[in-house]
Amino acid sequence: MKFPQQVLDDIRQHLITEKAKIEATLSSLKSQDPFSDPDRLNDNAASDTEAKEESSHERMEALETELRTHLSEIDAALLRVANFTYGKCQSCGQMIDTDRLAVKPAAIYCMDCERKNEK
Numbered sequence: 001m002k003f004p005q006q007v008l009d010d011i012r013q014h015l016i017t018e019k020a021k022i023e024a025t026l027s028s029l030k031s032q033d034p035f036s037d038p039d040r041l042n043d044n045a046a047s048d049t050e051a052k053e054e055s056s057h058e059r060m061e062a063l064e065t066e067l068r069t070h071l072s073e074i075d076a077a078l079l080r081v082a083n084f085t086y087g088k089c090q091s092c093g094q095m096i097d098t099d100r101l102a103v104k105p106a107a108i109y110c111m112d113c114e115r116k117n118e119k
Contacts, residue, residue: 003087012081015105019074022067029060029067073106089113 003011080086087096091113100107109117 002084008081008084008086011086011101011105012078015074015078015081018105019071019078022071022074026064026067026071029064032060070106073108076108077106091117 077086080088087098087101088094089096089110090108092110094110096107096110100111107114
């Protein structure tokens, strides 16, 4: 079973929109990262300020990693849409429930296989 072309077009557009939002967020994060300021190395900040900058930088890196992972998932989902394999579980080959896809459009496993993989 496959999704109708109109549904795939809508899914593709949704994924492209989500990808653009994530890319914009990543761009914004780079400008907010205290380590992106080249003058940071020349200042004589107090140790508590330095610790705050370090903590902020680590949070920014963690968020960036999470967003880049999500971008990869979206790119893979877009490829599945183009190959007409979107919505098919990559483990058992059954169709992924549409409610699951509505919540997580980049899902690659049906709920049963997802549970098995979590164990």
